[in-house]
Amino acid sequence: TAGITQAPTSQILAAGRSMTLRCTQDMRHNAMYWYRQDLGLGLRLIHYSNTAGTTGKGEVPDGYSVSRANTDDFPLTLASAVPSQTSVYFCASSDSPGSYTFGSGTRLTVV
Amino acid sequence: GQQLNQSPQSMFIQEGEDVSMNCTSSSIFNTWLWYKQEPGEGPVLLIALYKAGELTSNGRLTAQFGITRKDSFLNISASIPSDVGIYFCAGQLFSWNTDKLIFGTGTRLQVFP
Numbered sequence: 001t002a003g004i005t006q007a008p009t010s011q012i013l014a015a016g017r018s019m020t021l022r023c024t025q026d027m028r029h030n031a032m033y034w035y036r037q038d039l040g041l042g043l044r045l046i047h048y049s050n051t052a053g054t055t056g057k058g059e060v061p062d063g064y065s066v067s068r069a070n071t072d073d074f075p076l077t078l079a080s081a082v083p084s085q086t087s088v089y090f091c092a093s094s095d096s097p098g099s100y101t102f103g104s105g106t107r108l109t110v111v
Numbered sequence: 112g113q114q115l116n117q118s119p120q121s122m123f124i125q126e127g128e129d130v131s132m133n134c135t136s137s138s139i140f141n142t143w144l145w146y147k148q149e150p151g152e153g154p155v156l157l158i159a160l161y162k163a164g165e166l167t168s169n170g171r172l173t174a175q176f177g178i179t180r181k182d183s184f185l186n187i188s189a190s191i192p193s194d195v196g197i198y199f200c201a202g203q204l205f206s207w208n209t210d211k212l213i214f215g216t217g218t219r220l221q222v223f224p
Contacts, residue, residue, distance in 0.1 A: 042214040042217050043199065043214040044214070045211055048211050058211065090154075097161070098159045098203050098212065099159065100212065102153025102155070104151065105151075
């Protein structure tokens with residue numbers, strides 16, 4: 001099925017540990033995004049990539065890093081997780097203004 | 112940073128009723144979009160608006176791009192149980208280096224039979 005695949009679906013992570021959230025798309029979209037969703041705050045942009053080889057910071061980038069080695073993959077890394085990073089993380093891609101395709105999310109709990 | 116104020120935060124309605132929700136911004140946007148999110152899934156695009164004053168329908172859904180480019184509303188007519196979910200507005204401001212979306216805080220809709 002075409003679209004965005006995120007892995008894992010959920011994870012419990014000890015504080016201080018590192019983790020990479022995976023995101024893969026098969027639509028050959030140039031732009032990709034990482035959002036976090038927290039109750040009452042909607043979706044907030046963490047990092048984005050307009051095309052392979054480029055990345056940029058969003059609204060809440062601290063504590064996160066990304067890479068875009070190719071068109072299809074856009075992993076998000078937490079170098080040293082903290083409880084405030086407990087959230088649901090969504091990856092998205094787009095090839096036209098506003099028309100984002102979202103993955104099903106990764107629910108992360110940092111304890 | 113830019114903020115989108117979305118209201119109401121939640122709605123509990125009877126099946127068959129009409130629903131209205133809106134979004135306002137302190138900034139001007141080039142595009143307004145409305146997404147729906149169902150439990151355990153990511154948001155799905157419902158309607159995209161590209162011109163100030165534009166009124167667009169998608170089945171029972173109607174959305175408008177405000178003339179000031181700082182607001183938008185979404186109406187759902189004759190609601191049905193499958194309309195349940197969280198509705199997000201989103202604004203997009205094109206710049207030289209990105210076209211990222213800013214999302215509202217969401218309206219949680221519950222429909223009772």
